[in-house]
Amino acid sequence: MAVSVREVAARAGVSVGTVSNVLNRPEQVKPETVARVRAAIDALGYVPNDAARQLRAGRSQSLALLVLDVGNPFFTDVARGAEKRAAEEGLTVLLANSDESAEREAGHLDVFERQRVSGVLISPVDGDYGRLEELRRHGIPVVLVDRGADQARFASVSVDDVEGGRLAARHLLERGCRRLAFVGGPLRIGQVADRFQGASAAVAEHGSATIQLLGTDEMSLDEGRRVGEALRPLIRETGVDGIVAANDLLAIGVERALLFGPDPIRVPDEVALVGYDDISFAASAVVPISSVRQPRELIGATAVELLLAEASRPDTEAPRHVVYAPELVVRDSSTRSA
Amino acid sequence: MAVSVREVAARAGVSVGTVSNVLNRPEQVKPETVARVRAAIDALGYVPNDAARQLRAGRSQSLALLVLDVGNPFFTDVARGAEKRAAEEGLTVLLANSDESAEREAGHLDVFERQRVSGVLISPVDGDYGRLEELRRHGIPVVLVDRGADQARFASVSVDDVEGGRLAARHLLERGCRRLAFVGGPLRIGQVADRFQGASAAVAEHGSATIQLLGTDEMSLDEGRRVGEALRPLIRETGVDGIVAANDLLAIGVERALLFGPDPIRVPDEVALVGYDDISFAASAVVPISSVRQPRELIGATAVELLLAEASRPDTEAPRHVVYAPELVVRDSSTRSA
DNA sequence: GCAAGGGTATGAATCGTTTCACAACGAGGT
DNA sequence: ACCTCGTTGTGAAACGATTCATACCCTTGC
Numbered sequence: 001m002a003v004s005v006r007e008v009a010a011r012a013g014v015s016v017g018t019v020s021n022v023l024n025r026p027e028q029v030k031p032e033t034v035a036r037v038r039a040a041i042d043a044l045g046y047v048p049n050d051a052a053r054q055l056r057a058g059r060s061q062s063l064a065l066l067v068l069d070v071g072n073p074f075f076t077d078v079a080r081g082a083e084k085r086a087a088e089e090g091l092t093v094l095l096a097n098s099d100e101s102a103e104r105e106a107g108h109l110d111v112f113e114r115q116r117v118s119g120v121l122i123s124p125v126d127g128d129y130g131r132l133e134e135l136r137r138h139g140i141p142v143v144l145v146d147r148g149a150d151q152a153r154f155a156s157v158s159v160d161d162v163e164g165g166r167l168a169a170r171h172l173l174e175r176g177c178r179r180l181a182f183v184g185g186p187l188r189i190g191q192v193a194d195r196f197q198g199a200s201a202a203v204a205e206h207g208s209a210t211i212q213l214l215g216t217d218e219m220s221l222d223e224g225r226r227v228g229e230a231l232r233p234l235i236r237e238t239g240v241d242g243i244v245a246a247n248d249l250l251a252i253g254v255e256r257a258l259l260f261g262p263d264p265i266r267v268p269d270e271v272a273l274v275g276y277d278d279i280s281f282a283a284s285a286v287v288p289i290s291s292v293r294q295p296r297e298l299i300g301a302t303a304v305e306l307l308l309a310e311a312s313r314p315d316t317e318a319p320r321h322v323v324y325a326p327e328l329v330v331r332d333s334s335t336r337s338a
Numbered sequence: 339m340a341v342s343v344r345e346v347a348a349r350a351g352v353s354v355g356t357v358s359n360v361l362n363r364p365e366q367v368k369p370e371t372v373a374r375v376r377a378a379i380d381a382l383g384y385v386p387n388d389a390a391r392q393l394r395a396g397r398s399q400s401l402a403l404l405v406l407d408v409g410n411p412f413f414t415d416v417a418r419g420a421e422k423r424a425a426e427e428g429l430t431v432l433l434a435n436s437d438e439s440a441e442r443e444a445g446h447l448d449v450f451e452r453q454r455v456s457g458v459l460i461s462p463v464d465g466d467y468g469r470l471e472e473l474r475r476h477g478i479p480v481v482l483v484d485r486g487a488d489q490a491r492f493a494s495v496s497v498d499d500v501e502g503g504r505l506a507a508r509h510l511l512e513r514g515c516r517r518l519a520f521v522g523g524p525l526r527i528g529q530v531a532d533r534f535q536g537a538s539a540a541v542a543e544h545g546s547a548t549i550q551l552l553g554t555d556e557m558s559l560d561e562g563r564r565v566g567e568a569l570r571p572l573i574r575e576t577g578v579d580g581i582v583a584a585n586d587l588l589a590i591g592v593e594r595a596l597l598f599g600p601d602p603i604r605v606p607d608e609v610a611l612v613g614y615d616d617i618s619f620a621a622s623a624v625v626p627i628s629s630v631r632q633p634r635e636l637i638g639a640t641a642v643e644l645l646l647a648e649a650s651r652p653d654t655e656a657p658r659h660v661v662y663a664p665e666l667v668v669r670d671s672s673t674r675s676a
Numbered sequence: 677g678c679a680a681g682g683g684t685a686t687g688a689a690t691c692g693t694t695t696c697a698c699a700a701c702g703a704g705g706t
Numbered sequence: 707a708c709c710t711c712g713t714t715g716t717g718a719a720a721c722g723a724t725t726c727a728t729a730c731c732c733t734t735g736c
């Protein structure tokens with residue numbers, strides 16, 4: 001059933017070592033022999049067995065990418081970037097999903113370690129960095145994705161969320177907004193806290209401006225709608241004139257609630273709105289939503305890069321950290337037509 | 339660096355065979371010995387090497403799921419279902435993405451064969467079933483996902499798209515619609531053709547009703563908006579009163595174009611609308627959209643099921659095909675308030 | 677006292693590939 | 707003739723887990 005090098009060798013009239021050489025260092029084998037071996041491979045339909053190769057090599061040709069949510073376009077784009085870069089190194093990416101569950105995360109990490117993957121890229125469920133330490137002790141390099149500064153002991157690639165929040169708020173301030181609202185939560189999510197902090201800092205630079213926090217339990221469309229309803233009186237009575245949402249789903253929900261409730265509020269004329277992530281739905285919302293874009297594919301590619309560096313990093317050297325700058329994409333939701 | 343059974347055995351004062359037995363058939367080992375071996379495993383931080391196990395077993399503990407688009411919620415839900423069912427069998431699912439590219443698909447299949455995965459679940463890029471035949475000849479079972487009837491030689495799990503189209507159209511007819519439009523394309527996509535065919539059949543059963551096809555180049559929000567504009571005169575002048583969209587993205591785009599163009603058209607009062615797939619955005623559209631739901635997780639679980647059956651299927655028996663019935667989810671977009 | 681049999685443990689063979697020290701061979705130099 | 711080199715190919719060892727025929731010990735029954 002299974003065709004092995006031995007049979008290929010027999011058919012081509014060479015030794016197994018030569019077959020292996022044809023596969024891995026063809027330049028060291030006489031062209032004529034290469035041809036004969038290749039012919040035998042084709043004739044028999046030989047496919048090398050990775051398990052055997054790995055066993056010998058001690059390490060697999062795959063690296064793992066473990067994300068919080070495969071359903072999130074942010075992560076699928078990161079994955080795309082990682083795959084491209086990994087392919088250049090002859091590596092395959094195993095994509096896995098922890099679904100924000102520590103248990104599933106642990107399960108996947110176990111499998112990866114048994115597989116002796118050549119590295120793990122992970123956007124961790126918060127908490128248990130101990131398991132990651134252990135992986136590294138066992139010789140498997142680890143790179144944190146989209147979670148950075150707080151964990152200096154691991155290499156990481158992330159985006160400056162403080163700066164992103166600042167960009168969003170500053171943009172609104174430049175458009176003349178003075179009473180801002182920040183929608184997002186829970187604050188224990190590092191990204192959310194950073195974005196709020198950045199927005200607050202921008203506001204602080206403007207003597208006359210204020211910002212208030214409207215917390216959410218999750219970052220979904222429905223929560224956005226709920227908060228949108230709560231915003232209505234704030235806009236009409238308290239004079240809120242600008243909204244920063246911690247992600248685009250919230251922003252879209254907020255926009256809908258404002259535009260289509262009883263007594264509609266015009267966006268951007270009565271209140272300006274900026275989201276975060278620049279998902280494709282943001283651009284095609286009823287009023288296209290300004291948003292803060294992150295270099296998603298680049299994040300993935302960089303993660304692979306750091307992994308390679310990590311693999312050959314001497315203990316005397318500290319892990320590397322890469323932080324990218326976010327970028328503001330301006331659309332109608334923050335561009336006052338009047 | 340790498341801890342192996344040998345070292346565990348030495349530390350526990352037993353043979354390597356016994357360590358293996360502790361891991362795989364603990365009931366055959368004296369409890370006291372089990373404890374001693376377990377202690378040694380913990381002390382040394384031993385993690386079994388899957389490559390070695392696979393090499394011996396001839397087959398990996400993983401199965402592959404190769405989808406057209408990981409960004410599509412349909413497939414991530416299928417993946418979730420497959421993972422659950424696979425976990426029950428002690429199998430891991432490798433999720434990979436062909437991005438509708440035949441080349442990427444071929445690349446992934448090569449890797450999977452080298453890995454000796456225990457099976458491949460695939461929603462194939464159309465065309466090259468030859469490679470799949472070859473995989474099977476090499477002893478790797480194959481199950482087609484979401485592509486069925488046309489390829490009797492492979493086991494498959496799919497949803498009856500003709501019936502889905504029929505459901506959607508019949509629902510509109512029952513609501514009193516008589517001039518229907520079907521939005522979708524290109525028609526070479528099997529699912530689209532089937533849905534249109536089903537809708538047409540439903541219309542044919544009604545003497546007085548008609549249906550016309552409005553083709554699209556792709557199934558996106560933007561195409562939906564474009565077609566929505568084109569629909570405006572048809573509704574106002576030709577009297578189109580019901581729309582079936584081939585997927586929810588199109589439906590959402592159409593709805594937006596109708597509601598927010600100059601001279602807005604009310605949904606469902608002036609025209610009723612049904613989408614397809616029941617993605618989460620459908621329920622939270624401005625006017626929530628009726629849609630045809632497919633049992634996504636069940637599809638994944640069934641695919642794994644068929645794979646197991648396929649692995650032990652005698653040549654004398656034909657591959658199995660499972661076809662699920664779609665389900666109509668009624669929301670406001672097709673429920674005339676007047 | 678001995679054979680039979682059940683419960684435990686052993687260790688060598690095996691899976692398929694890669695690697696590496698070495699052999700075979702011919703060409704060129706002296 | 708002899709030595710040296712370079713090119714090309716060889717084949718056995720190694721990777722780490724599993725398996726299986728075998729051995730050992732202890733009861734049990736006669």
